[in-house]
Amino acid sequence: MAVRINRIKVNRYGPLKEDFELEPGDLNLIYGKNETGKTYIVETLINLLFKTGRGSPAKWSLKKWDYTGTITVSGLEKKSVTFTKTSRKLEDYWQESNRALPQDLSRLLVVRAGNTSLSEESGGISKSILKDYLSGEGILDKIEKNISTTIQNASIEDQIIDGRNQGEIRNHKTARDNLQQLDNLLKEVNQGYTTGTINALQQERNRLETKHGELKEARRYYAFQLREKLNRLKDQVIKLPDEGKCTDIEKEIAIFKERNDNRLKKEKKLEELESSSVDYTWVEKVLTNYQEIMNRQQARRTNPIFLILAVIFFSGAVISGFIDQKWGLGIGAMLAFLFFGLHLSVRSRRRAEAGGDNAELEKIKVEFRKRFGKLLTDRASIQNQQDVLKEAHIQAGQLRKDLEILSRDVEKVESSISTALEKYGNADLTPADWEKEVDKLKSSRISLENEIISTEKKFVALNIPQDQLIKEDPGLKWDSAEYAGLETEMQKIQDKLDEEKKKLDNLKSRVAQETKSSSTESWEDLLTVLQQKRAETASEYRKITAEILGKIQVYTVLQEFRRQETDRIQKGLQNRDLTEPLYAITGRYNRINLEGDELYLSSRDEENYPLSSMSTGVSEQICLALRIGFASIGLKGEQAFLILDDAFQHSDWSRRENLIKQVLSLVKNNWQVFYFTMDDNIRDLFLAAGSKEGVRFKSLEL
Numbered sequence: 001m002a003v004r005i006n007r008i009k010v011n012r013y014g015p016l017k018e019d020f021e022l023e024p025g026d027l028n029l030i031y032g033k034n035e036t037g038k039t040y041i042v043e044t045l046i047n048l049l050f051k052t053g054r055g056s057p058a059k060w061s062l063k064k065w066d067y068t069g070t071i072t073v074s075g076l077e078k079k080s081v082t083f084t085k086t087s088r089k090l091e092d093y094w095q096e097s098n099r100a101l102p103q104d105l106s107r108l109l110v111v112r113a114g115n116t117s118l119s120e121e122s123g124g125i126s127k128s129i130l131k132d133y134l135s136g137e138g139i140l141d142k143i144e145k146n147i148s149t150t151i152q153n154a155s156i157e158d159q160i161i162d163g164r165n166q167g168e169i170r171n172h173k174t175a176r177d178n179l180q181q182l183d184n185l186l187k188e189v190n191q192g193y194t195t196g197t198i199n200a201l202q203q204e205r206n207r208l209e210t211k212h213g214e215l216k217e218a219r220r221y222y223a224f225q226l227r228e229k230l231n232r233l234k235d236q237v238i239k240l241p242d243e244g245k246c247t248d249i250e251k252e253i254a255i256f257k258e259r260n261d262n263r264l265k266k267e268k269k270l271e272e273l274e275s276s277s278v279d280y281t282w283v284e285k286v287l288t289n290y291q292e293i294m295n296r297q298q299a300r301r302t303n304p305i306f307l308i309l310a311v312i313f314f315s316g317a318v319i320s321g322f323i324d325q326k327w328g329l330g331i332g333a334m335l336a337f338l339f340f341g342l343h344l345s346v347r348s349r350r351r352a353e354a355g356g357d358n359a360e361l362e363k364i365k366v367e368f369r370k371r372f373g374k375l376l377t378d379r380a381s382i383q384n385q386q387d388v389l390k391e392a393h394i395q396a397g398q399l400r401k402d403l404e405i406l407s408r409d410v411e412k413v414e415s416s417i418s419t420a421l422e423k424y425g426n427a428d429l430t431p432a433d434w435e436k437e438v439d440k441l442k443s444s445r446i447s448l449e450n451e452i453i454s455t456e457k458k459f460v461a462l463n464i465p466q467d468q469l470i471k472e473d474p475g476l477k478w479d480s481a482e483y484a485g486l487e488t489e490m491q492k493i494q495d496k497l498d499e500e501k502k503k504l505d506n507l508k509s510r511v512a513q514e515t516k517s518s519s520t521e522s523w524e525d526l527l528t529v530l531q532q533k534r535a536e537t538a539s540e541y542r543k544i545t546a547e548i549l550g551k552i553q554v555y556t557v558l559q560e561f562r563r564q565e566t567d568r569i570q571k572g573l574q575n576r577d578l579t580e581p582l583y584a585i586t587g588r589y590n591r592i593n594l595e596g597d598e599l600y601l602s603s604r605d606e607e608n609y610p611l612s613s614m615s616t617g618v619s620e621q622i623c624l625a626l627r628i629g630f631a632s633i634g635l636k637g638e639q640a641f642l643i644l645d646d647a648f649q650h651s652d653w654s655r656r657e658n659l660i661k662q663v664l665s666l667v668k669n670n671w672q673v674f675y676f677t678m679d680d681n682i683r684d685l686f687l688a689a690g691s692k693e694g695v696r697f698k699s700l701e702l
Helices: 038-049 090-096 103-109 127-135 137-145 167-193 196-238 243-301 305-322 326-372 379-422 431-462 480-500 505-515 523-563 565-573 576-586 616-634 653-668 680-690
Strands: 004-010 020-022 027-031 069-074 081-083 155-157 160-162 589-595 598-603 608-610 641-645 672-677 697-701
Touching: 004 038, 004 672, 027 653, 027 680, 038 069, 038 641, 038 672, 090 103, 103 616, 103 641, 155 523, 160 523, 167 505, 167 523, 196 431, 196 480, 243 326, 243 379, 243 431, 305 326, 379 431, 480 523, 505 523, 565 589, 576 589, 576 616, 576 653, 616 653, 653 672, 653 680, 672 680, 680 697
Parallel strands: 027 672, 027 697, 641 672
Antiparallel strands: 004 020, 004 069, 069 081, 155 160, 589 598, 598 608
């Protein structure tokens, strides 16, 4: 599964004036001039994702800024992992995985400030780097440092370890001589001075001591199991919220319920006022229509001009007829009929308009009575009703604004509660489940704490020091009753031995001298001490012998690996994961070889060039190509992300397009790339190339 960054949030600090947030694509360009926060963002990504302390695999050199933010990464576990300032780092996940990734893989995934080199040696690539990523010899070097020169020069002749009499060899010979001396003394005791009864009792005691010792081992293993259980329980408790956190969540739930109830009440109130608000809008519109109808009716009642003109011209025609003026009679009659016709036409049109207005007015009256149960008599009726509805309309408007604010508050609290519960692995919960979930978390914590107390009591009762715990099962179950019974039986046998003992002064003196004990002590005590010393000496001898034999065997295997080292490195250097990006980025070199401790690059014209003699720009291009290749090899075919901080800034302009093409080929092979730059040319090249990638490409300017 590819390791991929899904979301980045860098909190503003120092040169970064605003929070930096990005939901990245496959190819991501972040452009910013000096003092815009580009370096701060890159160093924050390093600080959040990788180990940066004194013991970190990659030696980071970061500024003393307060790096804060969150990064969400998928591909490490079944669920996405969020990285913060105090969270576990990528090296922790790599160490726990079964992918056997090199711990310092992080230095391959990040190029800082255009520095593509992987070591301080000439050319930026050392033989130790090749050992780490191509042959595994870096691990062998660390193993060999733990084997002394004395052991390296030792040998085994006829099942005897032979070497210079110093260090571990001298300790081995001393332990062997001490064991031989004790065996000889015990042989004398068994053959010449111990009676059959004492021998039988000793054998029985030895049997019981063996059983007793096995039960001791079982007790130590049982104590180890209890301690491991305690550690697991404590780890589980740590992952659960404490009482204070649960109380905080419960307070937020109470706040949510209170505000949500308030919201529901306001929504219900708004629902009640909605009809009044709608009526208010209708009355406001009707008031305008009603006034327009009244205005038109008034206009129709005050305009009889055509009728007056018709009467005037008719009177003129009559008078002309009386005085025998035919032309006056004709013109007057004609104009009288014309204006009378116009009067009839206007009257007819106004009647039609009045009919429409009356119909509209009737509809308004019917709707008014339907809505409010009142008769519409005049404009004042409408105005009064508008005044009645106005307050409800204003209240409805205010309620809508209040609901918007309250809804945002409710959503904010709901998000805070959901985020808090998701932290403890509880996602997709509804508000109805919150209180039950908090009770469940509290109950789980109490149950675990009670189990911790119970387990601690059992562990303390065993009274086993931490350094005496064993983690390998001895094959016998711990039984406290059987252990107590054995101690009782051993005491009985000891009593019988005390009855059967004889004072064997000479041998007793020798035994006392050998064991550095007083000859006045009981014989059985001396024999017990002698046997214990013999057992301890034998154990020490076996331990020293096994350690020396193991180291000799390991050193022999290391030497065999060393003889194959160059071949493995040479074979690794021919890997296409190295040669393909090398040619794609440099446009010239397609092979790389190791001659002694020097790396040589070969072009298609078969000429070899030492890496140490190349220019800074070309050397950085080669280091970038090898960095990408080593990352591909280290991830064993899996994909991850690359963070490139102006990695191409020292490259010739003619090579930059090839470099960006190589980046695009990585993206097409499911790599995720973040390129930070302050270079306008590189920005423009990326924008041109990224525009063809659609949604897979994202750019951001600081």
